[in-house]
Amino acid sequence: MRWEKRVADWRWRHGTSESLAEECVVFDAFTLDSLGKGGVSMDAVKRTYRIVVACGTGIATSTHVALKLKEMLAERGKDRVEIVQCRVPEIPAYAEDADAVVSTAQVPYELSVPVFTSAIAFLTGIGMEELVDEIAAKLDENMSAT
Template sequence: MASQRILVICGTGVATSTVVVTKIREFCASKGLDATITQGKVADTLRGNLNADFIVATTQVPDSVGIPVIAGLPFLTGMGLDKVYAEIEKQFE
């Protein structure tokens, strides 16, 4: 499995994305997945030239980003989290 660059996006790039980054880091470590995880705010996606293989977002991301976007809201609600983890793991295939 290849290493993946994951960009975690929330509205402001601070609190919510920090929580999600921690959970994704723990998940990747538990599965032996090699990932570089960074965080940012939704405005970062408008600039283009994203240094990521895919995005996990807790907010709406423009369709124009050009890379896969995984809905990260289940990290906050706890509902549907298994599906999100499966989607993340699939990105490593």
């Protein structure tokens, strides 16, 4: 059953809001799948990706990168993206709960998530599509590994 139909059916049966219905469908899919009862594959469940976007001050450049990245990931089917903007020194504090780090500057830390330091492409436009493709592929790869 398609995702939208499952959410609509849940809302109709339980009289809940769309966001609560989505959460319940995710829970149902996970529970049925984990119990081996033929539930929806977890691959079919929409996942929220968490991405840290960093620049020198965590204000202007990271805002531009965050907005463009979110827009371009949505074009690739990843429309549930949470982005945290920060300064480079703050990256370790946010990275442990993230799926990826995207930065306009070098990241001098060893992190357990993929780090993309070529975010300057979002400012120049050169190599931007390729970078977003690389980020999307890494998000997919990490999701299938979990």
